[in-house]
Amino acid sequence: MKLWRFNGGLPSLAEHKNESVNLPIECSNVPSKLVYPLRQHIGNAATPLVTVGDKVLRGQKIADAQGLISAPIHAGSSGVVTSLEDHLIPHPSGFSAPSITIETDGLDTEITHTPCDDFRRLSVAKLVALIREAGIVGLGGAAFPTAIKLDNQSKARHIETLILNGAECEPYISCDDRLLKERAERVLQGVEILLHMLGAKQAIIAIEDNVPDTFKSIQSALANNANRAITAVQIPTIYPTGGEKQLIKTLTGKEVPSGNIPADIGIVSINVGTVHAIQQAVIDGKPLTSRIITVTGEGVNTPHNLEVRIGTPISTLIEVCSGYTHAAERLIMGGPMMGFALLNDEIPVVKATNCILVASKHEAVTEKLAMPCIRCGLCASACPANLLPQQLYWFSRSEQFEKAENLNLFDCIECGCCDVVCPSHIPLVQHFRYAKSALKVQNHEKHLSDIARERFEAREARIAKDKAERAERSRKKKAALKGKPAKEEIDAAISRSKAKKQTNTESKS
Amino acid sequence: MHFLTSNAPFIAPQNSIQKMMLWVLIALAPGIITMIWQFGYGVLFNIIICVSTAVAAEALMLYLRGRHIAPFLSDLSAVVTALLLALALPTLAPWWIPFIGAFIAIVIAKHLYGGLGYNPFNPAMVAFAVLMVSFPKSMTVWMLPNDLLPSGTSFTDIFSIIIGSTSNNELADAMTAATPLDDMKTRLSLNQTTDEIQSASIFGSLAGQGWQWVSIAYLLGGVVLLFKKIISWHIPAGLLSGLFVISALFYLFEPGVTPSPTFHLLGGGAMLGAFFIATDPVTAATTLKGRFIYGALIGVLTYIIRTWGGYPEGIAFAVILINMAVPLIDHYTQPRVYGHK
Numbered sequence: 001m002k003l004w005r006f007n008g009g010l011p012s013l014a015e016h017k018n019e020s021v022n023l024p025i026e027c028s029n030v031p032s033k034l035v036y037p038l039r040q041h042i043g044n045a046a047t048p049l050v051t052v053g054d055k056v057l058r059g060q061k062i063a064d065a066q067g068l069i070s071a072p073i074h075a076g077s078s079g080v081v082t083s084l085e086d087h088l089i090p091h092p093s094g095f096s097a098p099s100i101t102i103e104t105d106g107l108d109t110e111i112t113h114t115p116c117d118d119f120r121r122l123s124v125a126k127l128v129a130l131i132r133e134a135g136i137v138g139l140g141g142a143a144f145p146t147a148i149k150l151d152n153q154s155k156a157r158h159i160e161t162l163i164l165n166g167a168e169c170e171p172y173i174s175c176d177d178r179l180l181k182e183r184a185e186r187v188l189q190g191v192e193i194l195l196h197m198l199g200a201k202q203a204i205i206a207i208e209d210n211v212p213d214t215f216k217s218i219q220s221a222l223a224n225n226a227n228r229a230i231t232a233v234q235i236p237t238i239y240p241t242g243g244e245k246q247l248i249k250t251l252t253g254k255e256v257p258s259g260n261i262p263a264d265i266g267i268v269s270i271n272v273g274t275v276h277a278i279q280q281a282v283i284d285g286k287p288l289t290s291r292i293i294t295v296t297g298e299g300v301n302t303p304h305n306l307e308v309r310i311g312t313p314i315s316t317l318i319e320v321c322s323g324y325t326h327a328a329e330r331l332i333m334g335g336p337m338m339g340f341a342l343l344n345d346e347i348p349v350v351k352a353t354n355c356i357l358v359a360s361k362h363e364a365v366t367e368k369l370a371m372p373c374i375r376c377g378l379c380a381s382a383c384p385a386n387l388l389p390q391q392l393y394w395f396s397r398s399e400q401f402e403k404a405e406n407l408n409l410f411d412c413i414e415c416g417c418c419d420v421v422c423p424s425h426i427p428l429v430q431h432f433r434y435a436k437s438a439l440k441v442q443n444h445e446k447h448l449s450d451i452a453r454e455r456f457e458a459r460e461a462r463i464a465k466d467k468a469e470r471a472e473r474s475r476k477k478k479a480a481l482k483g484k485p486a487k488e489e490i491d492a493a494i495s496r497s498k499a500k501k502q503t504n505t506e507s508k509s
Numbered sequence: 510m511h512f513l514t515s516n517a518p519f520i521a522p523q524n525s526i527q528k529m530m531l532w533v534l535i536a537l538a539p540g541i542i543t544m545i546w547q548f549g550y551g552v553l554f555n556i557i558i559c560v561s562t563a564v565a566a567e568a569l570m571l572y573l574r575g576r577h578i579a580p581f582l583s584d585l586s587a588v589v590t591a592l593l594l595a596l597a598l599p600t601l602a603p604w605w606i607p608f609i610g611a612f613i614a615i616v617i618a619k620h621l622y623g624g625l626g627y628n629p630f631n632p633a634m635v636a637f638a639v640l641m642v643s644f645p646k647s648m649t650v651w652m653l654p655n656d657l658l659p660s661g662t663s664f665t666d667i668f669s670i671i672i673g674s675t676s677n678n679e680l681a682d683a684m685t686a687a688t689p690l691d692d693m694k695t696r697l698s699l700n701q702t703t704d705e706i707q708s709a710s711i712f713g714s715l716a717g718q719g720w721q722w723v724s725i726a727y728l729l730g731g732v733v734l735l736f737k738k739i740i741s742w743h744i745p746a747g748l749l750s751g752l753f754v755i756s757a758l759f760y761l762f763e764p765g766v767t768p769s770p771t772f773h774l775l776g777g778g779a780m781l782g783a784f785f786i787a788t789d790p791v792t793a794a795t796t797l798k799g800r801f802i803y804g805a806l807i808g809v810l811t812y813i814i815r816t817w818g819g820y821p822e823g824i825a826f827a828v829i830l831i832n833m834a835v836p837l838i839d840h841y842t843q844p845r846v847y848g849h850k
Contacts, residue, residue: 006847007844007847013520014520092514092516094514171520245847245848249847255847255848256848257848257849258846258847258848258849259848260848315510324510328510328512329512329513330512330513330514330515330519331510331512332517332519334517336517336518336519336520337517337518337519337520338517338518339517339519340514340516340517341512341513341514341515341516341517341519342512342514343511343512343514344510344511344512345510345512359519362521363519364515364519365515365519365520365521365522366513366515368522369577369580371526371580371581371584371625371626372624372625372626372627373626374526374586374625374626374790374791375626375790375791375793375795376529376790377741377790377795377796377797377800378524380795380796380797380844381741381797384847385846385847385848386844386845386846386847387846388795388796388843388844390795391795391839407843408846408849411846411847411848411849416517416518416520419518419522420518420520420522420523421522421523421524422522422524423522423524423525423526423528423529424526424626425522425525427516429516429517429518430516
């Protein structure tokens with residue numbers, strides 16, 4: 001299969017897969033406490049369906065989707081709801097947010113599931129509803145509600161190609177890799193469900209060429225599979241090839257037009273972990289209550305690939321990994337390129353958590369002195385979106401945000417390539433995040449002031465119109481009066497009233 | 510357990526200014542060695558005076574501007590500027606020429622414009638141009654290649670000429686000569702043909718005795734920089750092809766009275782300019798397409814200045830003039846962003 005090349009990227013980024021790639025998936029124990037932030041997906045926060053003191057079972061829906069772009073949340077084990085208050089959530093700024101806390105009872109009692117023998121008998125609408133009800137969101141890290149991506153019936157789009165993203169390009173992470181190695185059949189069944197739903201002609205499973213064993217296991221699974229529409233492809237290991245836009249370019253040569261989604265060019269791309277969750281939801285009838293997470297880095301004694309109940313505090317995972325080493329310096333959720341550092345390990349894992357990296361001092365830079373930009377252009381050569389990071393930096397730093405926006409700041413995927421290659425050690429991505437949020441605030445304020453101005457102008461127009469109408473009426477009246485001589489009119493009125501008076505007095509007497 | 514937070518990416522930077530500058534210095538080594546081999550130790554005096562003046566001026570300016578001295582001084586950018594200036598200066602120039610030059614480069618062309626990363630003009634070339642305009646006579650005292658020197662020229666002779674302690678003007682005259690570029694220009698204006706001119710001993714086999722080998726050594730160093738990805742190929746390729754194409758055109762139409770492209774490429778500072786001077790990232794265009802255009806414009810302008818201008822060598826003026834066009838070039842050569850038409 002012909003492959004294409006996106007601009008730049010980091011072909012020689014240290015992959016750090018060896019630490020965890022050969023460790024089979026193990027099940028983590030059920031913690032004494034599970035914490036569920038109500039917003040762990042893109043869109044509206046879920047609405048709680050339980051109150052403090054309620055008993056819940058594993059798989060029971062504890063919070064429901066609110067609006068179209070949202071997802072329900074299910075309990076990961078049986079127990080009692082102990083709190084509906086704010087709890088620290090995985091967020092770069094260390095925010096707390098409304099969360100449901102469950103104290104588990106250790107019984108792990110499950111609700112009854114209704115498995116499905118033949119998904120082909122189910123209508124697409126029914127399957128979309130099923131996936132939505134199962135609370136499935138993009139498990140690659142974006143956490144976008146998957147049902148919306150798959151709900152293709154209502155839209156006039158024609159999906160040609162389904163891309164299964166198994167390109168785990170971030171260093172250290174190996175959860176998708178292990179999944180493909182150990183549960184290839186389940187993933188393939190998930191792919192068949194998606195092909196059935198989307199009516200796509202072909203499905204491509206993309207795997208980086210640094211994990212040849214995984215490719216082999218997928219290929220042998222494919223050999224036993226009758227569906228010829230599914231193929232597996234090895235792609236060059238170049239960070240960030242697992243980025244949706246970069247992967248689409250690599251596999252199809254097409255680019256997703258700026259501001260559009262892949263479906264607009266006939267492509268749907270889904271992470272393999274998400275496909276596994278879909279298979280579990282459709283075939284076994286199980287909602288999303290657990291996921292696979294890589295716990296790694298020099299800061300833990302024994303790195304693991306763990307199947308974890310969503311909601312488990314990170315401290316529990318660290319215990320499974322025999323605790324911290326003395327080198328533990330940073331607690332990072334996600335990979336070292338796009339992840340974020342956490343304040344403490346009481347924070348729970350959420351649906352989007354694919355990795356807990358406990359980094360040592362030399363695995364995660366803590367201090368770097370930024371020198372002035374020397375305009376070397378290495379950032380532009382490394383940018384997978386083909387942007388000019390150094391120009392964006394110039395305008396972001398001088399707060400000329402509109403100019404940065406004109407240079408397509410919002411096409412930045414924040415992959416961090418520019419940061420890593422910068423000889424001046426400028427935290428470029430940080431500047432871009434700042435500029436983006438400043439622009440969002442600015443645009444929102446502009447939107448509000450536009451509305452206010454429209455309202456004001458409408459009011460002014462209405463008042464002016466009223467005034468004009470009144471003026472017109474009085475003008476007409478005056479004109480009508482002018483038509484007859486006023487004196488005559490008054491005399492006529494006086495004589496009329498006199499005559500009336502006279503008749504009145506006459507009749508009285 | 511509590512942790513400190515910081516922002517992604519957490520991967521340590523793969524590169525540093527110091528590393529890039531160090532590679533430039535390493536890549537200059539073949540050129541410097543060839544220079545000493547062909548033209549004697551004069552260039553070493555230039556290097557020593559330029560580098561020490563530049564480093565002192567850099568430290569002084571950093572101090573006056575209240576900047577961190579250690580990280581900025583150790584980035585080696587001042588050393589690179591000084592070295593490029595030293596290599597462009599005549600090998601028998603009096604000691605105050607490199608001194609004033611290095612001072613102008615660092616204090617005026619670099620720090621008064623905002624220091625590292627902010628100077629719009631190449632500091633070494635600004636200094637060179639100022640010296641060229643202000644002290645034209647002292648800027649022509651190039652030493653003869655070793656092969657052509659009067660026998661018995663000693664190290665102390667060179668030293669005494671540079672510090673100006675000798676009154677032996679005959680010795681100095683015997684040791685210096687016009688550069689091939691200079692000689693070519695002068696004699697062409699006297700209606701000599703290129704064949705007549707190039708039969709003189711200073712022209713060597715290719716493009717000037719000594720000069721040709723120095724140029725080839727710079728080319729080698731440039732290849733190292735390309736290989737180490739310190740520079741991209743666009744600027745040198747643009748500059749050399751610009752110079753080649755225009756000189757080849759005139760050579761084809763007016764042979765005999767026009768020097769060959771080989772002479773233009775190897776007879777002067779074209780290689781040093783193409784790989785080391787025009788590639789100064791701070792003052793060059795930044796987009797890939799823009800860099801090729803930037804290089805090509807310098808190449809063409811160099812030819813124009815060499816041929817019709819008032820100076821035998823045009824690299825310095827061409828670089829400074831095209832530095833001015835950089836914002837314009839960058840504006841019109843932006844790459845197509847992913848997902849845009």
